[in-house]
Structures are given as structure tokens and as C-alpha cells.
Amino acid sequence: MKSSVEEFRNEVRAWLKEHLRGRFAELKGAGGPGREHEAFAERLAWERHMAAHGWTCVGWPEEYGGRGASLAEQVAFHEEYALADAPARVNHIGEQLLGPTLIAYGTQEQKRRFLPKIVAVEELWCQGYSEPDAGSDLANVRTRAELREGAWAVDGQKTWTSLAHESQWCFVVARTEPGSRRHAGLSYLLVPMQQPGVEVRPITQLTGTSEFNEVFFDGARTDAAHVVGEVGDGWRIAMATLGFERGVSTLGQQVGFRRELEALIAMARRNGTFDDPLIRDRLTRSWIGLETMRATALRTMDGVTAGAPGPEASIGKIFWATWHRELGELAMEVCGGSSMYGGGMYRGGVTSAGGTPAATAEPYELDDWQRLFLFSRADTIYAGSNEIQRNIIAERVLGLPREARA
Missing domain, CATH: 1.20.140.10 (Butyryl-CoA Dehydrogenase, subunit A, domain 3)
Incomplete structure (x- = not known):
């Protein structure tokens, strides 16, 4: 008798075999490391096709739009996806990093606002961690945010920001307590990318492509409620996100x-x-x-x-x-x-x-x-x-x- 994991694996394999054809057949193998620019619009359409059939966020609890897949089932899904040579995912940062972070630490309002858009691949996310003087040493973050008239105003620079040029939102680690140092005084903010005060500049890599970007914040705004966890507790939330990664x-x-x-x-x-x-x-x-x-x-x-x-x-x-x-x-x-x-x-x-x-x-x-x-x-x-x-x-x-x- 087949186990539930074997049945799940067979279901994933059969669906991929049936759907990675026709207009999606040419996407096989597209968008791997150093080739993230390849067929981006087509890969986005493919991932929305997956969402329409319930194949995004498979490990999330059902109440948040996932399948509630067990660890073994999630392993089976990712292995079968790779074995099918399916295209590189465009929603990885939202699905695998931010989504689990919000499920664990976000408010109910944040979950209602952001999780369905990630499941449906309607909003893409990027990660605002590294800075010119705070790459490996993330605790040296200098980007700052200040509450002004019910909103956070963000000023600073992030670098090596993957797919920032394609994203609608960015989760940003910023210093919200003036004069604080190292791990203290940081907050984890959700910031819209498509607004005045946000500038994205591509960084050309050794491969000649530009997956990474510099992002400049100059008075960029986000709602006061768009802080995950407590104000000043951003280091703990940021480390949890890295764990989910x-x-x-x-x-x-x-x-x-x-x-x-x-x-x-x-x-x-x-x-x-x-x-x-x-x-x-x-x-x-x-x-x-x-x-x-x-x-x-x-x-x-x-x-x-x-x-x-x-x-x-x-x-x-x-x-x-x-x-x-x-x-x-x-x-x-x-x-x-x-x-x-x-x-x-x-x-x-x-x-x-x-x-x-x-x-x-x-x-x-x-x-x-x-x-x-x-x-x-x-x-x-x-x-x-x-x-x-x-x-x-x-x-x-x-x-x-x-x-x-x-």
C-alpha cells in the first residue's frame, strides 16, 4: 500500500508532466542561477498557473491558502519540481521567506493583507537587508526609519537586493531607535517599492546579468502598522527569516x-x-x-x-x-x-x-x-x-x- 508521501509525490509528478507542455514547455530549465532574467514574464505566468491549481505555498497551513503539506511532502514537492526541470521560481522570496515569517510573527491584519497576494503570486517581494557597510555584518545597519504622521519614513541604501526591479514590496531592516547600536533598535518593516522615494539601480554581475540591485530610500513611506513583531525587535524577526531561507x-x-x-x-x-x-x-x-x-x-x-x-x-x-x-x-x-x-x-x-x-x-x-x-x-x-x-x-x-x- 502506498504511503501518503508516495501518493503526494505521484500527484506532483503527474501534474507537472501534464502542465509543463504547450506554452510552458519552452520554460524548462529557464531562469537558473545567473539567468534570472530569462523569460521572466513567462515564468511569472507559469507560477500564477501553479497558483490557480493550488501548487504554491504547499507547506503553508490551509487556513493561509496552503496545502498544509508535511515536511516529507514538501521535500517530495521540491524534488519533483527540480526533477521535472521546471523553471526557476519568481516568488521564492515571498513564498519561502516572508510568508513563513508573517505566519509566525505577523499580526492578523498583516496576514489578511499580504498572504493571499503571495499565494496568488500577485505581489512579488525582495529582501532589504545588506548595505554597503552592513553586508555580512547585518547588525551594522544604517538605514533608518522614523514615524511621521502615522507612517514610517525610510531613508538609506540597500544593496545586493535580488529582483528588486521586479518586486512590488520589500521587507526592510531599518534602525528605528536613534543612537542605537548593533542588534538593538532595529525594526522589520514592509515597504512598497513603487512609490516616490524609492530608486532601484541594477548591479551588473560577472555573468553580465543584473539579478542584484542597489535600492535607495529617500523619505519612502509605509504605514505605521507595517512593522512585523515589536518595534525594536527587528533583529529577532530578521534572523527567523534567514532560518526559513x-x-x-x-x-x-x-x-x-x-x-x-x-x-x-x-x-x-x-x-x-x-x-x-x-x-x-x-x-x-x-x-x-x-x-x-x-x-x-x-x-x-x-x-x-x-x-x-x-x-x-x-x-x-x-x-x-x-x-x-x-x-x-x-x-x-x-x-x-x-x-x-x-x-x-x-x-x-x-x-x-x-x-x-x-x-x-x-x-x-x-x-x-x-x-x-x-x-x-x-x-x-x-x-x-x-x-x-x-x-x-x-x-x-x-x-x-x-x-x-x-
Whole structure:
């Protein structure tokens, strides 16, 4: 007799097989890391199609529009989605980060206002955490917000803000207590993006694309009630959001990793580099690392499921980020000389006297392996750098003394 999880997995697989065809068939594999610009409107339409059939927010409680799927069922959903080579999600930040945060800490009015729009993929969200002087050290936030005539007025700058140019809302960590330092005096605000006082500037990455952005707030307004948790309690809420980010969707991410590794092994066999014992050893270690990664992720899911993500989730983040960056480096070794074709990110040799690309230089077209190598350099930085993850593990998991700070 089939278990409920097996039945759920079969239901997900059958639905994807039936619906990833016709106008959506061409979206298979679209929008992965470094390619978030691909077919964005079409991927948005696909995700709204999923919403119409009840396949968004599957892990949310039914009362908030989800399916109330168990942890095992959520793992099955994300794995089957990745195995079907379905397009990268456009609503990940709203569905996997903000939504669970509101369910755990938001007011009833906030839940009524925002959750249905996330389920229906009618409003997209971005994350306003990092700043030029507060990237890995988030407690150094300088963006400030002040209550004026029943609304928060926000001033400051955020950077590395994924998909800010496509989003209607941003959850912003801002300093609401003048003179406060570090973790104290921060609040977690929900700020509309499409208003005067908000400017979004794309940041061109090594891959030539612009998923990340700078966001400037100059007197941007949001309702006084749009603060999650208590005023001044933003650090705790922000850390909970980061915990949710380490959730079950990472299991689907690992299916993508496995596909990359299998393709790399196949290429190594074709071009003969598999016969090099050093390359073969590194490929074997990558396979072992992937198996360890999955086991680690499953072991640390309990805190996420309970609605109280623990610092143990940092173990999984540092593990997969380092593994994936090393896979990009290994891919360049397997590709050999072909990995250097083109001489860099710009073609035509049009450079300024200082060696930087001139305005007329054209972006260089990367192949999949070059894109993997370049984009994976960011894996150990975004969503919490390796250095900060090590501090969290040392202090909050192992109970070691806090790092000395000036």
C-alpha cells in the first residue's frame, strides 16, 4: 500500500508532466542561477498557473491558502519540481521567506493583507537587508526609519537586493531607535517599492546579468502598522527569516546540484579528463559531499518545520555554498582550455587605456560551465557569508565565546 508521501509525490509528478507542455514547455530549465532574467514574464505566468491549481505555498497551513503539506511532502514537492526541470521560481522570496515569517510573527491584519497576494503570486517581494557597510555584518545597519504622521519614513541604501526591479514590496531592516547600536533598535518593516522615494539601480554581475540591485530610500513611506513583531525587535524577526531561507526548498536545489554533477562527470568521460586520477578523485569527493549535504539538510529541518528555525541551519548553508563553489572550479578543470575561450567577459578587444571595458564593448556570451563558475563565486557570500556562518555555528550552536569586536 502506498504511503501518503508516495501518493503526494505521484500527484506532483503527474501534474507537472501534464502542465509543463504547450506554452510552458519552452520554460524548462529557464531562469537558473545567473539567468534570472530569462523569460521572466513567462515564468511569472507559469507560477500564477501553479497558483490557480493550488501548487504554491504547499507547506503553508490551509487556513493561509496552503496545502498544509508535511515536511516529507514538501521535500517530495521540491524534488519533483527540480526533477521535472521546471523553471526557476519568481516568488521564492515571498513564498519561502516572508510568508513563513508573517505566519509566525505577523499580526492578523498583516496576514489578511499580504498572504493571499503571495499565494496568488500577485505581489512579488525582495529582501532589504545588506548595505554597503552592513553586508555580512547585518547588525551594522544604517538605514533608518522614523514615524511621521502615522507612517514610517525610510531613508538609506540597500544593496545586493535580488529582483528588486521586479518586486512590488520589500521587507526592510531599518534602525528605528536613534543612537542605537548593533542588534538593538532595529525594526522589520514592509515597504512598497513603487512609490516616490524609492530608486532601484541594477548591479551588473560577472555573468553580465543584473539579478542584484542597489535600492535607495529617500523619505519612502509605509504605514505605521507595517512593522512585523515589536518595534525594536527587528533583529529577532530578521534572523527567523534567514532560518526559513534554509528550509525545505534547499532539497530541490540539491537536485539541481546533482544534475550539474552528473553532467560534469559525463563531460569528463567524453573529453578524457576522467582518466586523470586527480580529477576522478575530486569528482568522487563531490559525489560524497552531495550525499552528505542531503543528510545534513534533512537532519536540520525539524526547527524549520516547527516554525522556530535554529542556528543549526547555518551548517547546511556553509556546506552547500562551499560545495557548489568548488564544483564551479572543478568544472573549469574538466573543461580545460575551452573554459578560457573569449578572453573574458567582453569580446572584440574594445577596452579603455586602463584595461576596463569601453562603453561600446559587447557582453560576452557565456556557456553553462562558465556561468556556473562565475555565479558560484557568490554562493559563499549571499544569504550569509561563510565567515558569518562560522561565527553563528561557533557561538550559537557550539556555545563558544563570542568573537572579540571593537
